[in-house]
Amino acid sequence: MPSLGRRRANALPSDLGVCGWLESAPPLPPARRLEGTVEADCVVLGAGFTGLAAAHRLTVLRPSWRVVLIDAKRAGGGASGRSSGFVVDAASFIAAMPPAQASRVVRLSRQGIDALRTRVAEDGINCDWDERGWIHAAAxxxxxxxxxxxxxxxxxxxxxxxxxxxxxxxxxxGTSFYQRGIRLPGSVLVQAGALAHGLATRLPPTVTLFEESPVTSIALGNGYRLRTARGEVRASRLIVALNAWAPNLGILQQRLFPLLTFGSLTRQLTAGEQAGLGDRDTWGILAQDPMGSSVRRTADQRLLIRNEIHYDRRVRCSEDRLQAAQQGHRTALAARYPALADVPFETTWAGPMGAVPNLRPFFGRLGEGAATTGGFTGAGIAMGTALGRLTADLVCGEDSPALADALALEGPRWLPPQPFLGMGIKWRVRQMNASAGDCL
Ligand SMILES: Cc1cc2nc3c(=O)[nH]c(=O)nc-3n(C[C@H](O)[C@H](O)[C@H](O)COP(=O)(O)OP(=O)(O)OC[C@H]3O[C@@H](n4cnc5c(N)ncnc54)[C@H](O)[C@@H]3O)c2cc1C
Incomplete structure (x- = not known):
């Protein structure tokens, strides 16, 4: 069990580029920042899909609790709203897992999908939820x-x-780029920014959401005290849902590390450009090649490309890095759709994945009345939702087969300390980007 003493965070970098999903999602109301001291029964740190699921589940399990959900940015502004929107149950790497682990991962992911489906339907969240199935493809x-x-x-x-x-x-x-594909019925596509904003704006009233309030330290002593520049939350229970940023607060440092990956959205395609783009008006292709691109034809008729990875332990991304990523997206677009090679990208962004080398997420206790989860690598919409909900069960002392599944997950293996970790990751990332070759 990772322990939780006094923890301090480095300042969060502000610029990861403009994400088209978040820009076009129904907007969030003005941010409420934390000021002064606030008392809560449970504080959830991080308002991505994981923290949003945890906060919502707390309101179901303990309707009378005061829950605080706090984020450094706007809700969903981390990896969640920047993700490519493939809601995964049978991930590309599932076949490489021991059978018992694979079954648990699929069961848990499906619970995540079910939970999201229910929220989308009951709360009327408009996020282009599409269950017609996307394609795993190999080039x-x-x-x-x-x-x-x-x-x-x-x-x-x-x-x-x-x-x-x-x-x-x-x-x-509409491309001869791929040699083979398999379509999985029931796999889901969403507009990730719209889903995150929808979940955040429909939280029950017992959840108070503070945004643009980076937590600078966590201290133990008569419960948990989370400090920001202008305020403090005091709570007897704590859920940490920081994923890629957890090591920045000294949590899960030896379990996961941040990896940036990049997305771009084109402008809307003209009717002529849409002709010949396949037999459905929306689709998604998830690459089976380890460094291949994810590609989507979105509901508003843009193409989304995601590829490349980059390591920076502080999760920083320079303008040059974003430009280089956009160039990689153009190469991928041109290789698949030569006639669309010059269609401009309107937005290009980076997003931080909480990466683990053996693709096994962490789930567990962090201390008395505290729990965390993270390390979903590129498949965290369903899994983060499922495990986020179960962190709530864990701090509430609830028991269920799903919680048993989560606790039985083989977690990530131990990572070496810095600077060896950083050196090893940089070497491996160089190797992986170079090996992308024709599948990019
Ligand atoms: C470009 C990209 C494409 C992806 N595509 C897919 C996909 O198609 N399908 C899929 O399943 N997964 C995908 N993923 C992975 C998926 O996005 C993540 O696994 C998932 O969103 C993790 O959610 P989370 O809530 O755990 O983390 P996040 O969404 O990153 O949330 C963590 C939150 O913590 C906040 N935070 C950090 N530090 C502090 C602090 N000090 N104080 C307060 N708050 C803080 C951040 O602002 C952030 O909002 C993708 C990831 C990226 C980057």
Missing amino acids: GDEGCRSLASLEDWLDQSNMPYEVLDSAGMASAV
């Missing part, structure tokens, strides 16, 4: 090998899927 040898083992795994698990050969891929998504 290179490694991707094809990995896709074959995913197909074996789906067969063994009796999960239905539809195989698309290269001609099938071309008619589905």
Whole structure:
């Protein structure tokens, strides 16, 4: 169990680029910043999908509790609203996991999807929720090998899927770039920024959301005290949902590390440009090649490209880095859709994943009445939602088969301390970006 003593944070970098999802999502009301001292029964730190799920679940389990949810930025402004919006149950890496772990991950992810589906339907969240199924696709040898083992795994698990050969891929998504794909019925696509904003604006009234209030330290003593520049939250229970930023507060330092990845959205395509883009008006392609691009045709007829990774332990991103990422997105667009190679990108952004080398998230206690989860790498919308909800169960002392599943997850393996960790990650990231080659 990682322990929680006094923790101090470095200042958060402000600029990760403008994210088109967040820009076009229904706006949040003006931010309420933390000022003065606030008492709560439970404080949730971090208002991404994980923290939003934890805060909501607390209101169901303990309707009389005062819950504070606090974020350094706007809700969803971390990885959550910047993500590509593939709500994953059978992730690309699932077949590489030991069977018991894989079953737990799928069960938990589906609970996350169910929870999100319920919130979207009950609260009328307009986020382009689409359950028609997206495509796992392979363009290179490694991707094809990995896709074959995913197909074996789906067969063994009796999960239905539809195989698309290269001609099938071309008619589905309008490019001959891919050799093979499988469509998973029931897998979900969303506008990630709209989902995050929708969840944040529909929190029950017992949750007080403070935004633009970076927590600078956490102290133990008669409960937990979280300090910001102008205020303090005191609570007897604490849920930490910082994901990639957890190590910045000295939490899960030896378990996960931040990795930036990048997205771009084009301008809206003209009717002529949309012709020949496949048999559906929206779709998503998730690369089975480890460094391949995620590609989406969005509901408002833009193309989204996500690729490349970059390591900075403070989660900083320079303008040059964003420009280089946009160039990588242009290369990927041109390789798939030569006729659209010059369509301008309107926004390019970075987002921080909480990465773990063995792709196993952390879930567990952090101290008396405190819990945390994180390390979802590139598949955290469903998993973060599921495990965020279960952190609430954990601090409330609830018991359930789902909580048993979460506690039985094999967590991330131990990482070496800095500076060795940083040196190792930088070396590996260089290797991985270089190996992307033709699958980019
Ligand atoms: C570009 C990109 C594409 C992705 N695509 C997908 C996808 O298609 N499907 C998928 O499942 N996953 C995807 N992911 C991963 C997914 O976005 C994350 O796993 C998930 O959003 C994690 O949610 P979270 O709430 O745990 O973390 P976050 O959303 O990062 O939330 C953490 C919050 O903590 C806040 N915070 C940090 N430090 C402090 C502090 N000191 N004080 C107060 N608040 C603080 C941050 O501002 C942030 O809002 C993607 C990630 C990126 C970056």
